[in-house]
Amino acid sequence: MNEDVSAFRRELKExxxxxxxxxxxxxxxxxxDEPLFKEGLGLDSLDAVEIVILMQRKYGIPQSEVxxxxxxxxxxxxxxxxxxxxxxx
Amino acid sequence: xxxxxxxxxxxxxxxxxxxxxxxxxxxxxGVALWISRIVCWFYARFDRRAFAATKEYLQLRFxxxxxxxxxxxxxxxxxxxxxxxxxxxxxxxxxGKALPIxxxxxxxxxxxxxxxxxxxxxxxxxxxxxxxNRCSGRRINxxxxxxxxxxxxxxxxxxxxxxxxxxxxxxxxxGLVEASAALERGxxxxxxxxxxxxxxxxxxxxxxxxxxxxxLSPWMLAARNNVPAIPVLTELKEHPRRIEIRYYPPVPLxxxxxxxxxxxxxxxxxxxxxxxxxxxxxxxxxxVFRFGGEDVQFTRNSK
Numbered sequence: 001m002n003e004d005v006s007a008f009r010r011e012l013k014e015x016x017x018x019x020x021x022x023x024x025x026x027x028x029x030x031x032x033d034e035p036l037f038k039e040g041l042g043l044d045s046l047d048a049v050e051i052v053i054l055m056q057r058k059y060g061i062p063q064s065e066v067x068x069x070x071x072x073x074x075x076x077x078x079x080x081x082x083x084x085x086x087x088x089x
Numbered sequence: 090x091x092x093x094x095x096x097x098x099x100x101x102x103x104x105x106x107x108x109x110x111x112x113x114x115x116x117x118x119g120v121a122l123w124i125s126r127i128v129c130w131f132y133a134r135f136d137r138r139a140f141a142a143t144k145e146y147l148q149l150r151f152x153x154x155x156x157x158x159x160x161x162x163x164x165x166x167x168x169x170x171x172x173x174x175x176x177x178x179x180x181x182x183x184x185g186k187a188l189p190i191x192x193x194x195x196x197x198x199x200x201x202x203x204x205x206x207x208x209x210x211x212x213x214x215x216x217x218x219x220x221x222n223r224c225s226g227r228r229i230n231x232x233x234x235x236x237x238x239x240x241x242x243x244x245x246x247x248x249x250x251x252x253x254x255x256x257x258x259x260x261x262x263x264g265l266v267e268a269s270a271a272l273e274r275g276x277x278x279x280x281x282x283x284x285x286x287x288x289x290x291x292x293x294x295x296x297x298x299x300x301x302x303x304x305l306s307p308w309m310l311a312a313r314n315n316v317p318a319i320p321v322l323t324e325l326k327e328h329p330r331r332i333e334i335r336y337y338p339p340v341p342l343x344x345x346x347x348x349x350x351x352x353x354x355x356x357x358x359x360x361x362x363x364x365x366x367x368x369x370x371x372x373x374x375x376x377v378f379r380f381g382g383e384d385v386q387f388t389r390n391s392k
Contacts, residue, residue, distance in 0.1 A: 020349050037261045046290050046309055048262035049269050050349045053313050056273075057347070063270035073261055 009080045016076075019054045020047055032077040040075070048073065060088035110180050118181060125173035133166035140165050142380040149297040150374050164375070171375040178325060178332070179215040189331040190216065197336040201227070203272035203316035207282035207307045207340075207362060208323075211369050212376040216332045217323040228276040230254045232264050232306075234286050258286045265306055272314040280307040282320065282362055284379055292356050294363035297370060301363055308358040309350055312342040318358065320365055324373065337365060 013027035020043070034040045037048070051073070055061040065086060066072055072082045105128075112121040132139060140162065147154075147164045154160035178188065198204060208214050233255055256264040256271070256278075263286060268278045285291045285304040293300040311318035317339035324333045340361050343354045370377050 018348065021351070044290055045261070045263035045265050045288075046305060047349065049265045049309065049313060052266055052269055053345075063266075063273040067267050067270040070260060070262075 005080075005084065008084050009076075012080050012083065013076070015054060015058060016051070020050055030076050032080075033075050035075055036073055036079065051079070055083055058089075059083050059086075061086050106180065109177065110184055113177065113181050113186070114184055118177065118186075121177050122174060125177060126170060129166065129169040129173050133162065133169050139169075139380065143168060146370075146377060146379055149299045150370055150377070152298065168375040168377075171373075172378055175213040175215075175325065175376065175378075178213045182216060188216075188325075189329070191326075191331050191333050193333060193335040194338075195334075195336055197317075197338050198319050198321075199317065202275050203314055204277045205272065205307050205311040205316060205318040206277055206279045207318055207320045208279055209283035209320075209366055209369070210281060210378040210380075211283070211322055211366070212324045212373060213332060214323050214378075217321050217334050228254060228271070228274075229279060230256050230268060230271045230276055231279045232256045232258055232268055232281070234258050258289075263289055263306070265310065268306075268310055269314060272310060272316050278310065280304070280310070282307050283366055290352065292352050292359045294356070294360040296363050296367050301366070303359050303363060305352060305355050305359065307362075308340065308342060308355040311340075312345050312350060312355070312358075315345065318342060320362055322365065322369055324376075 009032065010027060013030045016022070016030065017025055017027055022041075025041075030041060036051075037043050043051075052063050052066055055066065056063055061083065066082075069082075072078055109121055109125070112124060143165055144161060147161050147168070151161070151164055154164065181187070198206070206217075208217060231253060234257070254271075256267045258264040268280075271278055282303060283301075285302060290305045291302040292305050293302050295301075307318055310316075319339055320337040322335050322337070324335070325331075326333045340358045342358055343350065366377075
């Protein structure tokens, strides 16, 4: 993994912890290949919307870009790759 | 029948619905209503699961009868009769014999832009969806459990209309990502505000001396997308017989911060909505069609 990807993932993890108010987690607790929902990081349906809003506000990705693309939310790595490829800011 | 199968999965089959549609067409509303009374008597007498699912609401609404199984069953029977009447009204609309519709305070629903329309399983609630399909120029998205989409199609004839889109609440986001995107595009999203889908985030608000768990999603979606959340209740009125669709003022929502919205921040909005539901239950106690039970929706205050 190159340095840009690594740095971006680190930043995104910190943003997720901060935005989702994951009080008992730090960026280091989020594993790249861990599922985001249910048995993984334990996020719920409202968190899914919060992530979409975070993507919109911080990375300039319209909500319609992620609509019906469940695969993006499979793991942290899939989410990070999608944001990195589609960010406009 | 599977233990967790929703009640409507095994009640109201295609044959029965078709039968009543033919009856409505040939015999008229009065005859269909009379025949439905026989069916309702059967369900009131033998459908223990439906009774159990309704019992908690009836106990809250009729506390003086809460300890008497016989009195609760009489209330249950009346509720089933009203349910059948409301279904017949919606079937009747489906065969082009709609009742006059009177809209009250439509001004609360903006003509353009995104809006969350919050409905409840109360009275002839299906009629409000039909009306919005005819009167609104924007696309209408309805959130519904995947296992109930067929049921919605049966009752609402959605396949015959083009302005509707059903968003399944199945999956990791419960359809909320799709609903949020629809609001961003300036579309309307219809959410049932009185009954959470299994696994949905809920908040409890005071209701008829007990507590009612309602979904957070309507208020969260509206707050996050900076669009109004408009409660809508539909009632069948007599003299003259008509359907009254009443729009309520937008429910005040919290400012959306640069972090996740907490349940406590959305509670005032949910509580305000539950007060509307409480008023409706007092007005028409037999037209509250929540059918709790499997979703664990009511709790009684211990005090």
